[in-house]
Amino acid sequence: MEITKRNRREFLKEMSIYAGSTAFLASIPWINAFAQENGKNIAPSDRVRLGIVGVGSRGHGLLLNLLAIENVDVVAVCDNYQPMYERAIKTTNGKAKAFYDYRKMLDEFSDLDGVIIATPLHEHAHITIDFLNAGIHVFCEKSMARTIEDAKQMVDTSVQTGRILQIGQQRLFNPVYLDALERIRQGEIGQLTQVRAFWHRNNDWRRPIPGPELERKINWRMYREYSGGLMTELATHQIQVANWFIDQVPTQVVGSGSICFWKDGREVYDQVALVYDYPNGVKCIYDSMIANKHYGLEEQIMGNLGTIEPEANRIYSENPPSAPGIRQLVYNIESGIFDVIPIGGATWLPEVAGTDPGKMIKSYDNNDTYLQLVGFTKAIRTGKPYPNLLREGFHATVAALLGLQAMDTNAVVTWPAEYVMKKE
Template sequence: MIDLNRRNFLATSSATALAASLPQTRLLASPNDRMKVGFIGVGGRGRRNLETIAATGAVDVAAICDVHDHFLMGAAITHPGAAKFTDFRRLYDSLGDQLDAVVVSTTEHTHAYATMPALKLGKHVYCEKPLAYNIDEVRRVTEAATKAGVVTQMGTQIHAGDNFRRVVELVRSGVIGSVSEVHVWVDRAWGLQSKDDSQRNDDPIFVRQRPNERLPVPKHLDWDLWLGPAPQRPYHPIYTGSTNWYRWWDFGNGTMSDLGSHFNDLPFWALRLDAPKTIEAFGPPPHPEIAPATMRAVYQYEARGDRGPVELNWYQGAVKPDLWNAGEIPHWKSGILFVGSTGMILSDYSKHMLLPENEFAEFVAPEPTIASSIGHHEEWVAACRGEGTTGSPFSYAGPLTEANHLGNVAYRVGKKITWDARNIRCVDCPEADQFIRREPRDGWSL
């Protein structure tokens, strides 16, 4: 049985839980004020964000915006008093001064462009993950949020769950000793399949090149606004499905953008990770337009405070950690494994376990020290009203998103990179610049 010093556990967890929440400015004059909120993107995840935040009873849905007319009209049925917009730039022009907060649930490549105007106006922002399309945009949004002093939250909903809180407490308590490596794997694969499935080119996940045909744009869609700052290309439904866009480099960053935001969140939180020093990635040869389904990345983090160096290993698609392949840990489809000097912790979204099981058979976890969340959306609304703080403010979510993007940067340049976080560049690797930032299409700017 591993002995745990309860008093040390409580002291450590309490201090670190407090440090995880940064003070945020509130704008509302009184907690009794109702927030006037604009919702940009109201289909799919945006619809769920709209209904969950509206259900708090503390907000007025002042405006709704979507490039898909059927999503917009669907939201208008539930919220008939909201002003309707197709172009979020017109929303800001018309109602920017009247809003207290904005919720951004667009596709990844327009996150920064829909978020930045709100920050410049001093409005609170909830933005879906990933925070922005590339590292340059992430850094600019993060710095703008700090300057604005408003309440922010990135949409990593699982961050509010109790399971992650219990794992953070255990890792920081020292119950498995000093953690030197982490393995994170996910079985979902938004990207180019690694095997030859040319016979299935009718299925979006097997398409291997940009479609050549020019199809009519559906009447319900404003294709030019959907493209936003991305390079011009003819409309094709292969881009606009609910998750199809994740696969295309011009619009998203594959599996890492989607699930890296959620699964890497736990080690980032538990180990107080920041900017990695080096990143190396492995997988099939990079495709010029489509993200990989299967890929592995290795991050090296330098020692920080009382934590030693950490190696974080990311696996997506068909690859798994050696311990998983050897049957030395349970075959969970997706998981986060913390490897410490005296044991291991295996977790996913909803459960966790200490390993080896026989060595922790008599272990009894102490009382929780990180308080339960009132809900990921609910804590953002409450913080905007001056009640508490958010768990995933941009000051935290920004560095997490940058680190995730760096895995793809290393993969696309095809070599190990050394990251200069202060200057936002890869050392002696100018070819990485094209993946760190890009010029937006004419008519779009931050």
């Protein structure tokens, strides 16, 4: 999506509206802090100097967004794969110095304000920790790390050094999701009873390679040493939404995974199905696959009075008002609601899907990747992390990795108490 000045103005306006909702902002304090920073004058000389490590597919997208943020200079880029290295130089018009080794970048640019880390998953932890220990604020893509222990060490290092660690869970800055959450907090869909989430694609997830020696370097997502597959690449986004909207972390998870379709030597599942239990009895039912894309992706947040689907930007009522007379009759006929019941046959009709066409949650054109990066640069200027933002990223990573463990062991896996971060 093109990033325009209108996008920025509209989002600043949104934040001022949210700032007037005290009860709502209490549940998402990072937006409260974000809103309070808006409207402050920033001198042209007050620039944030950033580096970026890892400029592959996701990293390149982040780089483009960074270049569109006012008062931000990308001064260093790093990637150890030649084509990505050269593309980054071209993208920054040669204004950023390029490196093959992040340690050399860190030695030469030890005065960076912040760094973006978008490397393969297994590299996240040690690179993040090195930059935090050097006194540099870090934005790290989700998932946080390949293991829960590494993710915990990242959190601990952020606390010990006093440096910001922000995780790339962009839905936390998405105005549609924020508005959906406010509607839930106000009781618009009643008591929240279940979250059903899914992410379906239809491709093998494999990228072309110039030679077999680069298979694991380029297709790292296929191998257990480097990736958790669907759980760490996709599920963390949606389980974060479930945790956030339910406002708790799960107590346990059970699941099943398999390599069902893409039998090409990969080590990660090509389909997964899990159930997460929460303390209040609510469940998150999650599934993901890469051999059918008909249903796409969605989080369906269900309450006894309605359902919210943030990806579709729709809210539905369990008891929508009836349409007037003949229009309702025509609609029922077209929808097949009047089934023929044979004499002596069944005297009941099966449950059918709701007929409410729903309403738009919010009319807003946004780029949440851009907005979360704006949030990171604002936090750098204050030198303070946004309250509870790291908690959301950490819990999403833990949930995904525990889900993977449940599938690998075919067992119910409980959430260890030491991996619960307290709210700020």
